[in-house]
Amino acid sequence: MKPLVILLSFTFFSTTLYANSHSQQHFDTGGLSRESFPEGFLFGTAASAYQVEGMASEDGRGPSIWDAFVKTPGHIANNETGEVSIDQYHRYKEDVDLMQMLNFDAYRFSISWSRIFPRITPHANLYHYDLPLALQEKYLGLLDRQVIQDFADYAEFCFKTFGDRVKTWMTFNEPRVVAALGFDNGINPPNRCSKKFGNCTDGNSATEPYIAAHHLILSHAEAVKRYREKYQAKQNGRIGIFLDFVWYEPLTRSKADNYAAQRARDFHIGWFLHPLVYGKYPRTMQKIVRERLPKFTKSEVEKVKNSFDVLCLNHYTSYYIYEPHQAPSNVTGYQQDWNAGFAYERNGVPIGRRAHSEWLYEVPWGMYKAITYVKKHYGSPNIILSENGMDDPGNLTFPESLYDINRVSFYRSYLKELKRAMDDGANVSGYFAWSILDNFEWLLGYTSRFGLVYVDHNDLKRYPKLSAYWFKQMLERKNS
Template sequence: MGDCDADFSRYSFPSSFVFGTSSSAYQYEGAANKYNRGPSLWDTYTHQYPERIVDLSNGDEAVDFYHRYEEDVKAMSKMNMDAFRFSISWSRVLPRIQPYVTLFHWDTPQALEDKYGGFLDSTIVEDFCDFAELCFQRFGDKVHHWITVNEPWAYSADGYDTGLLAPGKRTPHKPYIVAHNLLLAHAKVAKLYKEKYKGKNGVIGMSMCVYWFVPYGDTEDDKNAADRSLDFMLGWFLEPLTRGDYPKTMRHYVGKRLPEFQPMEKELLKQSLDFLGINYYTAFFAKKSNDLEPKPFGYSSDAHATWTQERIRKDGRIEPISPVKGASSWLYSYPTGIRSLLRYVKEKYNNPTIYITENGIDEPNDPSKPLDEALDDTNLRVTYYKEHLTKLWESIKYDNVDVKGFFAWSLLDNFEWENGYSVRFGLYYVDYENDYRRYPKKSATWFKEFLYRRSCLPPIDGEKLNDNRGTKATSPPSILEDNSHNREKVAPP
């Protein structure tokens, strides 16, 4: 993009393109034991097994979004965000901001987990439909973008194979059962919406966590391993939703342990996806596993592929997949991967409508760091977003991928599952020790300017900039306005 880099802005994207931030109920809300909310799977998990969370924390208070949502929505408006993606807590059943609502973001009601094992039992499909219908009835007039399930891969694989996430089980054959029931739950909820609530003019999708996989070497074995890895992570869910069955590679390697869909279920699945949400963060090298080495039997070894983020070069040097790394062990910045992944999805799955429903990078939570230093994430997060949004723009401009929106993870620092509060993903810093006060980081200021600034690049669709995308670009509001909580020593970024 050459000399226009400094003026790269939302105006570079199609006029209808949506920018927002993402969250989930358990990670944000708090108020876990208030207002008649029942316990969820994650409440039980974090209290029974605190040692499985890096800092022994839980989401009982999270970032107190339940009581501070008006303040946080105001912050989004001042940044000129269009939308906010959040989940409705199944166990708990905004001005100028469009809601993109997730129905299931891993917080299975503990009552259903105790009763029949949650998503290990097909009974949950009807119960999930009942919950979804309640949400459609109550919120359908205001919500027009529904995401049934967030990251079914992580919930299935890390909840039931590696045990990294709740419910923390290590039963390598059961991820396939959980994934099967998640898919059927999605399909039946989509059918319900299209039959009974079509008049609400909404759309139904699913958000999937996907890494990009780079062959470890230039051998056919490693190239095939990268392809299989995509099948076992993305194709596991997207193939049934577009073609009615699991990938052939999974059928070959998993065999009879992979559940079967009935003919009517296949048709239901193929008609269920209006849009695809992609949560992209990073990339891995993939290589063919050494099948002579003994491995545990199950999902983690079924793909016969090893994932790593470092490889040994022929000269013996160790090469990371990227020189830029976040705080999480798995998170390296690899912006090329988002374009490669989007092109792959377009070509293999007939160019579906896509939203990037999560993208971001974290830094360590260092309590000893002065606040002004903690707010300066220019070299890490600002650069990460610049590079990823540039590759996203290229995907739309040059590859003609049908991407409609982008959601940053996340507006606020929050409870990050197994990492607790030990890492920070937010555009806003949350002071956990002082009444959860919010402070904008440099990345929040950068995003605000990005969303208000006009660009020397013409919009992709050639349309004029609409009023709420840039007419106020000459004088964006301070994101520190009306914020009485700011420390006096911190100058506005």
């Protein structure tokens, strides 16, 4: 045999041996099992259209703002794109079979607005960062009120077309990220910001994030109104929104640091959740942003309040927050409005083990605090923990990627804290791991791997990792 053939044979042998041995291995689940969660609790995995589908320029799909953004050299690691990604467009049956084999109940995916156009319960998200490029070019997308009507029309088409099969709808994924990264520092499309905050040709970081967010909230509310009035009763479904929530812990016990941490929470989760529960922005934001913060009309207040049946929270990490010692900058922008400093260690001790992504630290206790905070401040809504996970570097060797013991530890520790929050009264009805497969990780391209399943980007073959088999065991039904 030639050396290459020997290597390929060994790889096949070791992978087969790995799969056979770990599918039978007994894992430490930390006392967790399907039975330790309430009956009917959903366990699923998640992904989004642009990150996994491929076929980005084919089969009638129009371009989104991400299709244009990735074509500019330097925007994405190694100038990679989602043109092919992991080709779930063609391989979705294989991937759903994988989810079922691993004992998951549900799959959270997104519908590509610009495409319009599984034995696993579908949880459909209508918008995951990918605004149709035509709307951005026509009227600047989220900066114009026309987007409210256009999004609601798109949402209604999906309700009418797919509502007989989809019983859980979500309007937007992480609208805070859309507004902040797209319009404050401009690192995501549509790449708008004040010149002092990023490499943008247009934009105003002092006003545009708040305008975009306002229109996102009103778009959500209008879509929910149409669903409730025309489809919900006969389709027997529910509708909500995905909000990201980093837990912000005061660096010290000082009043100043506690106030800074609360400002961070208000500008993060409160920016969207406060209107959806109370019909207005947090008092902190009103006081700081003042005339730059849009206002809801009386009729909009009634439409926005209580405009969700289920609240989906994406939670990954936590940071320490402190009151900056220097005077606030005279340069105005969304992040500057927080007037808060970020710290990632206390007294020389890191807040947690860092994953590959610079922003992601393993802080399990933050899960408990985030969930209980929402319970306490926002009327104990029905919560689905809709994203949670960690990434490894994309350049790990194949065996190193499969033996992802840090990911196993991450999931075990975070799920234990989620269970603790539920035991203390939090109303949580589901959990979704991010992600089922290694995929296109936005600005990081394919240099980051979040998947429970390894994807060989040369031939797109799928290989379950150790963490996948950990979930398989943890989710086994005793009567199966």
